[in-house]
Amino acid sequence: xxxxxxxxxxxxxxxxxxxxxxxxxxxxxxxxxxxxxxxxxxxxxxxxxxxxxxxxxxxxxxxxxxxxxxxxxxxxxxxxxxxxxxxxxxxxxxxxxxxxxxxxxxxxxxxxxxxxxxxxxxxxxxxxxxxxxxxxxxxxxxxxxxxxxxxxxxxxxxxxxxxxxxxxxxxxxxxxxxxxxxxxxxxxxxxxxxxxxxxxxxxxxxxxxxxxxxxxxxxxxxxxxxxxxxxxxxxxxxxxxxxxxxxxxxxxxxxxxxxxxxxxxxxxxxxxxxxxxxxxxxxxxxxxxxxxxxxxxxxxxxxxxxxxxxxxxxxxxxxxxxxxxxxx
Numbered sequence: 001x002x003x004x005x006x007x008x009x010x011x012x013x014x015x016x017x018x019x020x021x022x023x024x025x026x027x028x029x030x031x032x033x034x035x036x037x038x039x040x041x042x043x044x045x046x047x048x049x050x051x052x053x054x055x056x057x058x059x060x061x062x063x064x065x066x067x068x069x070x071x072x073x074x075x076x077x078x079x080x081x082x083x084x085x086x087x088x089x090x091x092x093x094x095x096x097x098x099x100x101x102x103x104x105x106x107x108x109x110x111x112x113x114x115x116x117x118x119x120x121x122x123x124x125x126x127x128x129x130x131x132x133x134x135x136x137x138x139x140x141x142x143x144x145x146x147x148x149x150x151x152x153x154x155x156x157x158x159x160x161x162x163x164x165x166x167x168x169x170x171x172x173x174x175x176x177x178x179x180x181x182x183x184x185x186x187x188x189x190x191x192x193x194x195x196x197x198x199x200x201x202x203x204x205x206x207x208x209x210x211x212x213x214x215x216x217x218x219x220x221x222x223x224x225x226x227x228x229x230x231x232x233x234x235x236x237x238x239x240x241x242x243x244x245x246x247x248x249x250x251x252x253x254x255x256x257x258x259x260x261x262x263x264x265x266x267x268x269x270x271x272x273x274x275x276x277x278x279x280x281x282x283x284x285x286x287x288x289x290x291x292x293x294x295x296x297x298x299x300x301x302x303x304x305x306x307x308x309x310x311x312x313x314x315x316x317x318x319x320x321x322x323x324x325x326x327x328x
Contacts, residue, residue: 001037001038001040002037002040002043004037004044004045004046004047005045005046005047006046006047006049007046007047007048007049008049008052009048009049009050009052009053010052010053011053012050012053012055012179012212012214013183015048015050015053015212016179016180016181016210016211016212017181018046018048019048019210019212020181020209020210021046022045023043023044023045023046024044024045024046024047024048025042025044025046025047025048026047026048026050026212027047027048027049027050027051028049028050028051028070028071028107028109028110029051029073029105029106029107029110030105030110031098031102031105031106031110031114032110032114032115033110036115039122039123041121041122041132050071050212051071051107052071053071054069055069055070055071055072055109055214055215056069056071056072056073056076057069057072058072058076058077058080058082058083060082061217063219063220064086064220064221065217065218065219065220066082066083066086066087066217066218067215067216067217067218068108068215068216068217068218069108069214069215070107070108070109070177070212070213070214070215070216071107071108071109072107072108073103073104073105073106073107073108074094074097074098074102074103074104074106074107074108074111074165075094075100075103075104077090077094077108078090078091078094078095078103079091086220086221087168087172087218087221087226088226088227089168089171089172089226089227089228089245089246089247090165090168090169090172090218090228092168092226092227092228093164093165093167093168093228093230093243093245094164094165094168096164096228096230096240096243097111097163097164097165098237099236099237108165108213108216109212109213109214109216111163111165111166112163112165112166112169112176112190112193112213112216113205113207113213114162114163115131115204116131116159116160116161116162116267117147117160117162117239118131118140118147118148118159118160119144120138120139120140120143121159124139125139125140125143126139126143127139127141127142127143130156130157130201130202131157131159131201131202131204132202134200134201134202138155138156138157138158138201140157140158140159140303141155141158141303144305145158145303145304145305145306146241146305146306147160147239147241147264147306148160148303148305148306149265149266149267149306150265150266150297150300150301150302150303150306150309150310150313151262151265151266151270151297151299151300151301152196152197152266152267152268152270153197153266153267153301154196154197154198154199154201156197156198156199156200156201157197157201157267158197158303159197159201159267160264160265160266160267161194161263161266161267161268161269162239162240163263163269164228164230164240164243164263166190166263166268166269167228167243167244167245167261167262167263167269168228168245168261169190169216169218169269170190170191170245170261170268170269170270170271171245171246171247171259171260171261171269171271172218172219172221172222172247172259173189173190173191173219173222173259174189174190174216174217174218174219175187175188175189175190175216175217175219176188176189176190176193176213176215176216176217177213177214177215177216177217178207178211178212178213178214179211179212179214180208180210180211180212181209181210181211187217188206190216190269191268191269191271192206193205193206193268194206194267194268194269195267196267197267201267204267222247222249222257222259223249223256223257224247224248224249224250224256224257224258224324225247225248225249225324225325226245226246226247226324227245227246227247227320227323227324228243228244228245229243229244229246229316229319229320229323230243230263231243231264231312231316239264240263240264241264241309241312242262242263242264242265242309242312242313242316243262243263243264243316244260244261244262244263244313244316244317244320245259245260245261245262245263245269246258246259246260246261246317246320246321246324247259247324248284248321248324248325250284250325253283253284254281254282254283254284255279255280255281255282255283255284255288255325256280257280258276258279258280258321259271259276260272260275260276260292260296260317260321262296262313262317264309265300265309265313272292272295272296272317274295274296275292275293275295275296275317276292278291278292278295279291279292284321284325284327285327286318286322286327289317289318289321289322290314290318292317292321293313293314293315293317293318294314296313296317297310297313297314300313
């Protein structure tokens, strides 16, 4: 690990001012950044610690939603009574990720901004890694790509985003509050937070230099039953091969509303809007779910080792929706 300087910010304004110096980076829980520094992938010259900022609160909003401070720990958010009661899909997703020790340390904001776990990003490869060294190539395309993207990828990068929490937030239509230089505030939807890889996969989010996540805002819980299901190689401390977050409201055997988001298949949590629209107004049957699964995976592209993800995603969607509508 390279030498760096360190300071602990006492306010968000101070933190943003400090991170404008060349080579400066924010650090919160550090559960991803420190690993990348040890591998010489991230090379910050100055760390600005924001873990003690007063951004840890979880408060109920007047409309029935929740505002979650970016420094709230994953464990605290998952265990919060209002989250468990109103947003069980979020609790399930958080608990499905990492280990208890990491969830105790990792922050909400840091979880959303963690970087891919593509092995070629961590350890490079014969054709390079465009996320790690722009313009060097993508070793995964012709290499071992079992865990890689089948949706939203490009010829420059087929890495996936690893967050379980982000998938649940996507299905809940969460917004992300940002604070930038000169105390400029803006709010973006979780769906718009992540940048498509295109020709510049090293640009992973729409955050501007000096911007930080201050909070995540959850709207009132939608009607219906909620479920997060994750398929992985082992039962604990493993990233998703494919995961799905779903919320379904059935009235008189007809789907009144439905939301679906996938994890492990793209550079961001993948919201299946087309499949949602297709299901609304139809009877809650396996045939309907299979039709939706075919629709969302119609543009999926396998790269060899990850071809199985296409069929797996269809099956996990159908099984999850069947469970929520009590067909299984």
